[in-house]
């Protein structure tokens with residue numbers, strides 16, 4: 001696959017590995033105290049059966065069956081896979097048989113429909129996307145898991161939290177900071193779903209409680225009047241670094257155009273990471289105040305949400321902190337809010 005047109009750089013794609021999402025969970029860092037508590041309750045309320053419908057080498061079933069708090073409560077652990085000889089063959093992206101009403105513990109394949117096209121593996125997964133409205137294989141897998149079991153513990157991408165996938169059965173979600181997979185550093189989340197609808201899920205990062213999901217998502221909202229904001233304007237008076245730098249010293253920030261070193265002529269309509277923007281109705285002195293206020297709001301909501309209001313971006317920085325990206329919808333709301341504040 002061509003990854004850089006400018007340098008003609010290519011990387012080799014393992015089509016089978018990509019289409020089957022065969023990235024194994026080699027660490028048990030996902031089994032945090034809160035997840036153990038959830039599984040303990042779920043095992044007690046069910047018959048003690050565990051099922052991984054995307055079982056691979058069986059790492060997840062092993063981790064639960066060997067855990068000192070859980071092992072006595074596991075009566076039987078079984079799995080399915082679409083390949084290999086360890087488990088009965090089942091296409092779990094189509095359906096998951098679960099007559100025993102086992103608790104599902106799984107790490108399904110992740111693959112976005114657009115990535116499948118870009119990586120040239122579309123024909124291998126088209127049949128799943130054709131019969132579902134979901135845009136990623138892990139969401140199709142999750143839909144099937146939730147249809148088949150009362151309790152589901154799934155290791156899925158952290159971006160799930162900001163997605164529109166229904167979260168009414170989500171009880172607990174734990175963001176995992178450590179690397180979980182042997183060969184990919186995709187930021188992961190352990191999502192724990194119960195058997196009935198609930199008002200809000202409790203969110204943790206590792207062992208630290210961050211709050212309720214609805215409170216975290218509310219930090220992204222603003223009722224401030226909408227301003228005219230032109231993004232990707234090379235002549236704009238505000239610079240926006242919309243991603244955390246990899247050096248650990250250049251976080252997401254609104255800056256005055258003069259102090260932003262990014263070349264304005266590199267800005268194009270599709271720019272999403274570094275850009276200039278304009279609020280034509282504001283005076284120069286208001287622009288200066290808005291920049292200050294917008295950074296204050298941004299840092300406040302980053303702090304209050306443990307950074308979960310922002311999508312993860314390409315691994316960790318040099319200081320070991322997960323890099324994040326500010327989407328323009330949220331940038332817009334922050335700027336609207338800033339204008340409201342300075343005009344108070």
Ligand SMILES: C[S@@+](CC[C@H](N)C(=O)[O-])C[C@H]1O[C@@H](n2cnc3c(N)ncnc32)[C@H](O)[C@@H]1O
Pocket residue numbers: 019020021022023024025026052053054055056057058059060080081082083090091092093094106107108109110
């Ligand atoms: C991400 S790996 C996870 C393996 C294991 N649960 C772990 O965490 O180590 C995904 C597994 O799902 C299997 N798989 C992919 N597509 C499948 C499908 N449609 N039905 C069943 N298994 C599938 C792959 O073969 C692979 O073993």
